[in-house]
Amino acid sequence: MKYYIIAGEASGDLHGSNLIKEIKKLDADADMRGWGGDKMQAAGATLVKHYRDLAFMGFAEVIKNLPAIMKNFKFCKEDIQNYNPDVVVLIDYPGFNLRMAEWTHQKKFKTVFYISPQVWAWKENRVKAIKKYVDKMIVILPFEKQFFKKWNYDVEYVGHPLVEVIESFKKEHPSIKQSSNIIALLPGSRRQEIQTKLPIMLEASKNFPDYTFIVAKAPSVEDEFYEPFLSGYKNVEVISNDTYSLLMKANAALVTSGTATLETALFGVPEIICYKASSLSYQIAKRLVKLKFICLVNLIMDKEVVKELIQHELTGENITKELNAILFDTLKRERMEMDYADLKNLLSKGGNASANAAKSIYEFAKGEW
Template sequence: MRYYIIAGEASGDLHGSNLIKELKKLNQAATIRCWGGDLMQAAGAELVKHYRELAFMGFLEVVKNLGTILRNLKFCKEDILQFRPDTLILIDYPGFNLRIAEWAKKQGITVIYYISPQVWAWKENRVKKMKTCIDKMLVILPFEKDYYRNKWNWEVEYVGHPLVEVVEERQSAIVNRQSAVGNRSERTPSEQSESLTNSDQASSGKPIVALLPGSRKQEILKKLPVMLEASKYFPDLQFVVAKAPGQEDAFYDGLLQGYPNVSAVSGKTYTLLLQSDAALVTSGTATLETALFGVPEVVCYKGSNVSYQIAKRLVKVKYISLVNLIMDKLVVKELIQHDLTPENLRHELNELLHNPGRRQQLAADYKALKQLLGEGGHASAKAAASIVRFLQG
């Protein structure tokens, strides 16, 4: 079997790599060619183009790089025709992948989509075209199955969320590494600090609050200063910022000056979450990752007034957090735009840290969330099995 897989972002590379591993288990002789990243390549696929060459975010950046995007589309089509795959598997990344899907369908290529674009939030009109050019849709959020069936008369398959297995694997790996120096309560302050930082800047065994302010400079500059101001209310806590992979240390150094109980880590977000008592998290996938680690969290969103007003009119969802969307209720507090203030963060953190009833309810909701997302096994294995069955039958 010959598979051509396209993922255009880091998250797609991660989930694509796990899908490739599972496809290889079912068919060791499978030939896989991909657009993705280092993880998909390591899993056994031949990498054609790295996602770093594809990641253009925001209207202005897309317009500026339109020539590159069009050349990538042309090259991708030529490469698919030359490879002659049995199926084309597209992972999220809708701006590029939906164009390829429409073209591939006209070429008679079987198109499978894994991880649906979030059309239920915005650009809903895309669904009409998706139905005509996608042969099999695999979704990872439980409400998406009913959304497509009830609103669009389209039967899609829910396979669970691939983050469940990712978090489980990372938790086990981190715990195993740390077992050599004992559990958290047994470790000395210096051992605990060393496990979180690349330097000696963290202080000693105080309760830890993780700060996850996002990955792009614009969003970090909007949210992190508010989070840092909130740290002043809690001198007995250690606040630790999870740095984004693409940002330089110097960028954070300037922001963190003047906050004695704040430190930062690079490339250790999951280790940080495993050791945190609470977290302040920017809206996005990180809210779900934090919940799967069982960490009480406050969800934070703040953008420019123009962006916020546009988003309010375009995005049609009750909540901004994936946790709340999946559970269809307010599980974690959302502080949005003008509500994101140091004083409100102070109140919410006090609730998370010192209200036993709130912590118990969160723990119960997190458990239900994990069961819902991991229903019937790991998503990658279920997706791979579904793909093979579909192609064989």
């Protein structure tokens, strides 16, 4: 069968690649085409557009790049029409993929959404469109099934795909050990967020001369982009395409919001969440988002497991204070480790998420409709 998969970010590329591998175990003749990144391509998909060309962050940035987004949307529709897949699989990336779901529904393509848009955070009315245009919704956060139930929409919870990804990495790299003096910096995967957050993260490094701060570069951003931010720091290093090894070594981490916060927790690394957007984007989000937390770890656990430094709170001084706490307060570290264990148990209840999702998509694609 033919599968058209759309992932617009690094995390979607990761989950899409594992989904492709699992589908191929079930469907030997599977033909994959879509939007994603290097991992999806390596897994066997014909890549039409790389996510590095799609990453626009925040409300203001999206508005500024609207012509490019509309051009991409038009191109994508034409490509799907020409390919004529048995099923379209949309992975997260809601601003683009929900619009695409409306079109694929109208054109009578079977449409699966894997990894729900965060409608529980804001724009809850989007559920009406999801119910109307998405034939099958597969979710990866335990509270999402109950959320959609109140809308009388039955979704399938498959567990979180990061659990098996990280456990597999640990088993494959038993020789990597934690170091007592390494602090990981994960400033994000998009240029705008790196430019905003990395200088503030680095400012704190001056107060910890005995520690090595290692910046994990984003695979979609060129090395040259980082150079102006890094000059002048004696205890700062960089790595490329090796974030998981870094997290296995790190004693603590400064992490921007998003999937990286969950990855860091599943590696058991005490972390501080660093979030800052443009003033316009932040003010709009502040009025629309109705959550107690921005970090996935805290949202899933429904309490503050890790400290969130948001917007004006994100300063070198505050990072220094919180970093001292997670490095040297033994009770705080032990409490965080226990919460991380509970988090992993919650996310493991669905079993192997990628295999579960692949089975669901494969059976849906080959079934009568």
